[in-house]
Amino acid sequence: MKTKLVLNFNPEASNLPITHNLTAKYGLLVNILRAEIDEVGGKMVIEVSGKAESIKNGIDYLKEAGVGVRPIKEGVRRDDDACTHCGVCISICPTKALSLDRETRKVIFTEEKCVACGVCIDACPPRAMEILI
Amino acid sequence: MKKRIPPGPTSSGKSFADISTRAQNGDAVVMTAMEFKEFVRTNGIKKAAKEVDIVTTGTFGAMCSSGAYFNFGHSDPPIKMQRAWLDGIPAYAGMAAVDVYLGATELDDSNNMMHGGAHVIEDFVRGRAVRLKATAHATDCYPLKEIDTYVSLKTINQAVLMNVRNCYQNYAAASNTSGRTLYTYMGKLLPELGNATYCSSGELSPLLNDPLYRTIGIGSRIFLGGGEGFVIWEGTQFNTGVERTPNGVPKRPAGSIAVLGDLKQMTSEFVKGLTFTRYGATLGLGIGVPIPILDEDMAKACAVTDKDISTAIFDYAQQTRARPVLAEVTYAQLGSGEVDIKGRRVPTSPLSSIYKARRIAELLKKSIAKGDFVVTEPVQRLPLDRSFKPLDTMNDKEAME
Ligand code: SF4
Ligand code: SF4
Numbered sequence: 001m002k003t004k005l006v007l008n009f010n011p012e013a014s015n016l017p018i019t020h021n022l023t024a025k026y027g028l029l030v031n032i033l034r035a036e037i038d039e040v041g042g043k044m045v046i047e048v049s050g051k052a053e054s055i056k057n058g059i060d061y062l063k064e065a066g067v068g069v070r071p072i073k074e075g076v077r078r079d080d081d082a083c084t085h086c087g088v089c090i091s092i093c094p095t096k097a098l099s100l101d102r103e104t105r106k107v108i109f110t111e112e113k114c115v116a117c118g119v120c121i122d123a124c125p126p127r128a129m130e131i132l133i
Numbered sequence: 134m135k136k137r138i139p140p141g142p143t144s145s146g147k148s149f150a151d152i153s154t155r156a157q158n159g160d161a162v163v164m165t166a167m168e169f170k171e172f173v174r175t176n177g178i179k180k181a182a183k184e185v186d187i188v189t190t191g192t193f194g195a196m197c198s199s200g201a202y203f204n205f206g207h208s209d210p211p212i213k214m215q216r217a218w219l220d221g222i223p224a225y226a227g228m229a230a231v232d233v234y235l236g237a238t239e240l241d242d243s244n245n246m247m248h249g250g251a252h253v254i255e256d257f258v259r260g261r262a263v264r265l266k267a268t269a270h271a272t273d274c275y276p277l278k279e280i281d282t283y284v285s286l287k288t289i290n291q292a293v294l295m296n297v298r299n300c301y302q303n304y305a306a307a308s309n310t311s312g313r314t315l316y317t318y319m320g321k322l323l324p325e326l327g328n329a330t331y332c333s334s335g336e337l338s339p340l341l342n343d344p345l346y347r348t349i350g351i352g353s354r355i356f357l358g359g360g361e362g363f364v365i366w367e368g369t370q371f372n373t374g375v376e377r378t379p380n381g382v383p384k385r386p387a388g389s390i391a392v393l394g395d396l397k398q399m400t401s402e403f404v405k406g407l408t409f410t411r412y413g414a415t416l417g418l419g420i421g422v423p424i425p426i427l428d429e430d431m432a433k434a435c436a437v438t439d440k441d442i443s444t445a446i447f448d449y450a451q452q453t454r455a456r457p458v459l460a461e462v463t464y465a466q467l468g469s470g471e472v473d474i475k476g477r478r479v480p481t482s483p484l485s486s487i488y489k490a491r492r493i494a495e496l497l498k499k500s501i502a503k504g505d506f507v508v509t510e511p512v513q514r515l516p517l518d519r520s521f522k523p524l525d526t527m528n529d530k531e532a533m534e
Contacts, residue, residue: 084193084405084417085488088320090470091328091480100470105487123321125195125407125417127247 001052004033004075004116005059007044008068014041016065022048026058033075033115045075045116075116075132078109082128089120089129146428149348149510152186153425156501156508161186163423163502165494166337166435173436182432186425187501187508190342191356191493192334193419194485195407197318198298198369200236201254201396204290205265207231212277214267220253226267230275234295237416249414252406254294257286258358259401292396294358294404298368300420302340302388303444306331306467306481308459308474311450316411320484322449326459326474329446330482334490335439335464339422340388342435344381348424350511355392356421356497359403361506362394364422372521380433384443384461388515392420403493417486421493423501423508439464446474454523 007018014037019030028050035044048055062069085107089098097113098120100106120129155161162185164172169188173181203224213230216223221241224233239250256263262283271278286292307319308329315322319330335341343349353364368389375385396404403419426432443463447456460474468487471478500506 084486086194086417086486087483088330089482091330091482092321092323100483105491107488119321122410125320125409125415126405127408 001055002047002049003055004045004047004072005062006068006070006072007046007062008070009037009041009044010066011041013066016067018062018065018067019046021061022058026050026054026061028054028058034117045072047115072116072132076111076114076118076120077130077132079128079130082126083107083124084126084128086125088123088125092119092123094119146182146431147186147426149425149427152427153508153510155186157504159502159504161501163187163189163498165491165498166190166342167491167494169435170336170438173432178429178432178436181436182426182429185432188342188424188426188435189421189494189497189501190337190339190424191419191421191490191497192300192338192485193403193417193489193493194332194334195318195409195415196296196299196418196420197238197415199254199294199296199416199418200234200239200250201257201292201294202232202234203284203292205231205233205284205288206290208277208280208282210276211274212267212269212280213272213275214280215269217265217267219250219265220248220256220263222248222250222253224250238413240414246408246410246413249406249408251414251416254396254416255401255404255406257292257396258399258404260286286397293393294362294396294399295365295391295393296418297391298370298389299392299418300339300368300390300422301333301386302338302344303383303442304331304333304386306444306446306462307449308446308479309450310448310459315449316409317449318409318412318415319449320409320482326477326479328482329467329472329474329479330484331444331446331464331467332484333442333444333464334485334487335442335468336437337487337490337494339420339424340390341382341437341442343422343424343431344377344383344434344437345517346388346515347431347434348427348511349390349422350514352509352512353422354507354509355394355423356419356493356506357392357394357399358396358418358420359400360394360396360398362392364390364511365393366391367515367519370521371516371519373517374520378441378443380437380441382437382442385445390515403489419489419493421497423497423506425508439468446472 033045214226217226224235237251309322405417
């Protein structure tokens with residue numbers, strides 16, 4: 001099973017070896033999709049994979065450690081009305097979640113490929129891409 | 134500067150007036166630029182020149198040199214506005230009493246790029262109410278010193294989009310060899326040649342289908358932001374002296390047009406406030422121009438494809454006027470999604486929406502075919518002898534030489 005989680009840290013929690021512990025103690029595979037952490041805490045988007053039971057225990061561990069945990073199904077959303085299909089995003093999206101349909105010349109957003117890295121957010125001129133964190 | 138402009142028409146053909154009358158009677162053969170190029174591929178130039186009357190072109194992109202003027206009518210007691218703000222964005226009020234001009238790239242005092250002049254123009258087009266504040270030094274005829282109210286397209290007398298430079302004929306492309314992300318009017322340029330951006334609808338672009346301005350000129354009626362508008366002058370920075378292909382297609386930014394149209398006719402589908410992070414606000418605007426196929430030369434011009442149009446990719450890492458060229462490329466290469474720069478495969482982004490450009494060409498074709506949109510002959514041609522001068526720091530004597 002795989003889940004994407006948004007983690008919110010306070011300054012104390014940001015010093016804990018959280019991802020290491022999730023792997024070492026709960027046998028979870030952790031993939032960091034996005035991290036914005038400094039001395040005053042921060043945010044992180046991770047994808048964890050493992051048994052459902054282990055994921056649940058891992059989340060409990062995070063909560064006990066004082067980390068805000070929120071699962072996300074959808075990290076990034078596109079406002080289809082706002083999108084002008086300009087294509088600014090297609091060369092900067094690292095996973096090709098945003099790509100050009102050669103036939104219609106529309107820009108397609110493939111949510112399954114999106115890793116919520118956020119690179120497209122401030123690159124999109126009409127601000128059609130929105131990160132739900 | 135050496136000019137490489139080939140001579141004008143060589144073959145006799147149809148007249149502008151004939152084509153226009155045929156179109157108004159609903160008898161003209163109208164094709165979009167996409168359809169016309171396909172038609173030429175299968176039927177050749179001669180047949181295309183004979184059978185097709187009008188080709189519709191289109192472009193949708195960030196057009197910074199845009200803005201709108203408004204006339205609000207008079208308050209009671211009246212005010213001669215000296216400073217004015219529309220939703221907090223300063224508008225130029227130095228014309229008479231209640232006329233202001235709002236520039237698309239104008240920002241408020243905090244430099245909030247998420248909401249600039251262009252966004253206010255879009256709000257107007259969407260029918261929203263916009264807060265108008267103005268101040269003045271009172272006069273005996275205009276005693277009011279301050280006004281704070283709401284206006285919308287319903288309350289305003291004239292709301293006119295008037296842009297000094299749109300629809301650039303060809304445009305430079307951009308990439309970045311530096312080690313940091315650059316935020317530019319060409320979008321986000323990733324470090325170490327991480328991407329390249331370009332900004333032209335290429336073979337669909339109006340002035341690239343009429344490279345020597347034979348049919349697009351002052352007085353041409355155009356599709357502007359979803360309504361009708363006109364070409365009112367050459368665009369600023371008009372520059373004919375650039376290198377061209379034997380067919381006259383410029384290899385660098387060359388001509389452009391100044392345009393004007395009634396904002397009240399426009400739609401938010403083609404008038405959009407945009408933000409280029411750490412660069413500023415700008416207006417996403419759709420323009421479409423019909424091109425009459427007067428003769429074989431015009432047919433040849435409109436048969437141009439992305440393979441025949443080239444531009445240069447400049448290195449935006451260099452913060453000077455003369456940026457180094459990284460590669461010469463065609464729009465076909467840019468459009469393939471990847472270009473070769475110094476042996477590296479670099480992903481590309483268009484910036485200009487080909488999807489919307491095509492939609493504009495389609496809409497324009499439909500309204501010409503229905504007789505709703507009347508194709509007009511220019512009252513004066515655009516110049517063929519303009520150069521583009523730089524701005525250098527000099528003293529008063531040097532400036533007069
Ligand atoms: S940058 Fe934004 S507007 Fe342009 S294609 Fe991507 S999502 Fe659409
Ligand atoms: S956040 Fe944007 S840039 Fe990042 S993977 Fe998703 S779509 Fe691509």
